[in-house]
Amino acid sequence: MSRRRRPAPLLELGRDTSGRSLPGVVAVMVALAVLAMAGALMLDSAGGDWQAIGEDRLLVQIDAIPGTPTAPRLEAALAQLRATPGVASAQAMPQSGIANLLRPWLGDAALLQDLPLPGVIEVRLQSNAAVDRRALAVGLEAAVAGARVDDPRAWLAQLSAVSESLRALGFAVVAAIALATIAMIVFATNAGLGNHHETIAVLHTIGARDQFIAAQFQWHILALALRGAIVGLALAALVAFAVARTAGDLQATLLPPMRLSPTDWAGIVAIPVISVVLAALTARLTVMRALRREV
Amino acid sequence: MIRFENVGMRYGPEPEVLHDLSFTLKPGSFHFLTGPSGAGKSSLLKLLYLAHRPSRGIITMFDNDIAGLARDDLPGLRRRIGVVFQEFRLINHLTAIENVALPLRIAGVPERQVRSHVEELLTWVGLGERLNARPSVLSGGEKQRVAIARAVIAKPDLLLADEPTGNVDPVMARRLMYLFVELNKIGTTLLIASHDTGLIRQFDQPCMELKGGTLVLHPDGLP
Numbered sequence: 001m002s003r004r005r006r007p008a009p010l011l012e013l014g015r016d017t018s019g020r021s022l023p024g025v026v027a028v029m030v031a032l033a034v035l036a037m038a039g040a041l042m043l044d045s046a047g048g049d050w051q052a053i054g055e056d057r058l059l060v061q062i063d064a065i066p067g068t069p070t071a072p073r074l075e076a077a078l079a080q081l082r083a084t085p086g087v088a089s090a091q092a093m094p095q096s097g098i099a100n101l102l103r104p105w106l107g108d109a110a111l112l113q114d115l116p117l118p119g120v121i122e123v124r125l126q127s128n129a130a131v132d133r134r135a136l137a138v139g140l141e142a143a144v145a146g147a148r149v150d151d152p153r154a155w156l157a158q159l160s161a162v163s164e165s166l167r168a169l170g171f172a173v174v175a176a177i178a179l180a181t182i183a184m185i186v187f188a189t190n191a192g193l194g195n196h197h198e199t200i201a202v203l204h205t206i207g208a209r210d211q212f213i214a215a216q217f218q219w220h221i222l223a224l225a226l227r228g229a230i231v232g233l234a235l236a237a238l239v240a241f242a243v244a245r246t247a248g249d250l251q252a253t254l255l256p257p258m259r260l261s262p263t264d265w266a267g268i269v270a271i272p273v274i275s276v277v278l279a280a281l282t283a284r285l286t287v288m289r290a291l292r293r294e295v
Numbered sequence: 296m297i298r299f300e301n302v303g304m305r306y307g308p309e310p311e312v313l314h315d316l317s318f319t320l321k322p323g324s325f326h327f328l329t330g331p332s333g334a335g336k337s338s339l340l341k342l343l344y345l346a347h348r349p350s351r352g353i354i355t356m357f358d359n360d361i362a363g364l365a366r367d368d369l370p371g372l373r374r375r376i377g378v379v380f381q382e383f384r385l386i387n388h389l390t391a392i393e394n395v396a397l398p399l400r401i402a403g404v405p406e407r408q409v410r411s412h413v414e415e416l417l418t419w420v421g422l423g424e425r426l427n428a429r430p431s432v433l434s435g436g437e438k439q440r441v442a443i444a445r446a447v448i449a450k451p452d453l454l455l456a457d458e459p460t461g462n463v464d465p466v467m468a469r470r471l472m473y474l475f476v477e478l479n480k481i482g483t484t485l486l487i488a489s490h491d492t493g494l495i496r497q498f499d500q501p502c503m504e505l506k507g508g509t510l511v512l513h514p515d516g517l518p
Contacts, residue, residue, distance in 0.1 A: 208401045
């Protein structure tokens with residue numbers, strides 16, 4: 001009685017040198033694509049948040065003037081702001097909060113205590129109120145010495161424009177990576193077709209359909225790409241974790257946190273899945289196209 | 296069943312290697328094909344196992360005009376044809392049993408049936424102890440028998456054999472020819488290409504002789 005075993009694959013594609021590097025390359029491609037997509041989506045989300053903030057906020061700064069106490073001027077500015085139609089709230093930022101904002105640049109807290117810190121007022125406007133920001137600024141700056149009104153819309157608009165460009169760049173990187181992956185799969189598949197030309201000719205003579213031969217390549221490439229995609233996703237997660245830790249503190253003090261929605265997460269997780277399907281589909285179509293040129 | 300009418304064949308832009316071939320192979324017939332090296336035997340066989348299209352003329356196989364068939368129609372016809380290649384064309388990384396099982400696996404026959412049929416046939420051709428041997432460790436004669444077993448395992452309607460007994464001893468040659476005759480008796484159309492006129496004369500069968508790309512038919516056997 002002979003020993004039974006699983007039938008060997010009809011094409012020995014696992015021995016092709018052109019396919020050996022495929023998992024590694026796919027891993028790098030997937031990691032880059034995941035990171036680029038995550039960055040693009042976060043910028044997309046943050047851009048919207050920044051625009052919203054600009055729409056309903058103003059920042060008023062009461063400069064320190066030697067010999068003139070800041071506190072009474074701060075109170076006067078608060079009173080004038082709260083009396084202005086369309087202003088929902090005006091809150092003075094505590095000195096400790098201002099010190100925290102300056103600490104990343106100036107460092108030592110002891111040094112900060114000796115500095116004449118300005119007064120800062122965060123103004124929130126009513127969402128539907130048509131506030132004349134220019135008139136508000138002129139009035140306040142005339143009434144309170146050292147008062148300066150900062151409308152964040154200008155610089156937030158610039159920031160949004162930059163984020164928009166970076167977002168587009170992120171999606172372009174993802175598209176470029178997809179094209180590079182397709183080119184690499186086409187190359188590996190064509191090399192495989194060349195290596196196994198004689199076996200494929202025998203299979204055709206025996207009655208194999210093109211789809212049958214294409215399936216051999218398709219499943220082989222799918223298995224390689226799957227391995228690469230899993231590694232690539234893990235690699236991207238590690239990098240993202242490291243970046244998130246580094247950027248966490250900076251985000252907390254300067255800007256609203258950049259975050260991803262459940263839909264964004266689904267999009268990111270879909271990248272490895274799409275990569276694997278794209279690789280298998282590319283291999284299949286490459287084989288079908290090449291075989292159509294034969295008899 | 297198989298009809299050639301004024302068929303010519305060329306490879307690319309080269310001159311024709313076969314000219315004006317006209318013949319009919321009736322269902323269940325048994326023909327030899329002979330001729331000197333370079334006469335075009337292998338080219339004619341390529342036309343018959345649908346690995347090449349004619350450059351002119353009409354080929355009708357199993358009631359189908361080959362010129363009118365789409366690429367997707369060819370595998371179905373090829374499954375009705377068994378081919379024994381002179382150079383065997385076994386797949387080197389597959390064992391004897393896996394090589395012979397190929398036509399059945401491709402046709403989608405359940406794996407359990409495949410195994411039993413293939414074992415039985417390989418045992419019949421004297422390779423019962425070599426089921427799991429790869430071609431690299433088989434002798435020329437053993438490879439020949441594996442190739443023949445692969446060609447006949449699916450009980451083809453048409454069996455084409457290119458020098459099928461060229462690498463086996465006389466006893467095995469007679470045994471293989473007996474297998475072909477038995478297949479012919481159950482209805483398989485047979486065309487055996489051989490330059491061994493001695494072998495051809497042992498069988499009282501019609502013979503097609505190729506000379507310089509043209510065909511001469513000997514209905515009563517090779518003179």
